[in-house]
Amino acid sequence: MRTRTQVPPRLVLASASPARRKLLQAAGIEPEVLVSGIDESDIRAATAEDLCLELARRKAQAVADRVLAAIVAGHLPPGDTLVLGCDSVLEFQGEVYGKPGDASEAFKRWQRMRGQWGVLHTGHCLIKGDVRADAVASTVVHFADVSDEEIAAYVATGEPLNVAGAFTIDGIGGAFVERIEGTAGTVIGLSLPLLRELLADLGHSIVELWRQPQTLEG
Numbered sequence: 001m002r003t004r005t006q007v008p009p010r011l012v013l014a015s016a017s018p019a020r021r022k023l024l025q026a027a028g029i030e031p032e033v034l035v036s037g038i039d040e041s042d043i044r045a046a047t048a049e050d051l052c053l054e055l056a057r058r059k060a061q062a063v064a065d066r067v068l069a070a071i072v073a074g075h076l077p078p079g080d081t082l083v084l085g086c087d088s089v090l091e092f093q094g095e096v097y098g099k100p101g102d103a104s105e106a107f108k109r110w111q112r113m114r115g116q117w118g119v120l121h122t123g124h125c126l127i128k129g130d131v132r133a134d135a136v137a138s139t140v141v142h143f144a145d146v147s148d149e150e151i152a153a154y155v156a157t158g159e160p161l162n163v164a165g166a167f168t169i170d171g172i173g174g175a176f177v178e179r180i181e182g183t184a185g186t187v188i189g190l191s192l193p194l195l196r197e198l199l200a201d202l203g204h205s206i207v208e209l210w211r212q213p214q215t216l217e218g
């Protein structure tokens, strides 16, 4: 009797974000990481959602092209390779914020954000071969009414400089986020329930991506 072993699909995370990788690993998924390296500076869009979606698409497509070339060249085995690109932006009082350029920008933003709310949008694009599924997840974030001293101390940690919106929800900045309306993953940079839907759109289940249990040989 012939048996056909189902080779699980491979997920490639097209992101340098340690936060995204940790989210996937905590959810039982060990992604391969290929950073897109695209130039984000020249991309414009009418809305925050359009911007983060277009950036997610560009990141995923840049990596998907490299994966295809590697498969054609025989450097990668053919098989189901899924490439995920993400991008996060904060929409605040009509402005669209990515990462703050420097400490001064982070300080000024927090002086505007404190006691207010904003929307963290994360674009997701999943590509398999020449098929794409993409969407934006959004979470409302309510910021605490922090003092100038607290803001200065937070900026001095360096954390807000490297994250979209100049805050984290799962790091030091968590003390300055009073509540959210939506998923925490969306704020961190990747919505797992949305990833589950995008995988289903491409004919896969997120269960296939869970780390295969280490079966003892013999």
Ligand SMILES: Nc1nc2c(ncn2[C@H]2C[C@H](O)[C@@H](COP(=O)(O)OP(=O)(O)OP(=O)(O)O)O2)c(=O)[nH]1
Residues within 6 Å of the ligand: 014, 015, 016, 017, 018, 019, 020, 035, 036, 037, 059, 086, 087, 088, 089, 099, 162, 163, 164, 165, 167, 168, 169, 170, 171, 187, 188, 189
């Ligand atoms: N741990 C954590 N990281 C956050 C949070 N909010 C935003 N970030 C990080 C996730 C991403 O690394 C970064 C958002 O910037 P981007 O979407 O442009 O991704 P990044 O430049 O990091 O990498 P990529 O462009 O995808 O290669 O901010 C948060 O609440 N917690």
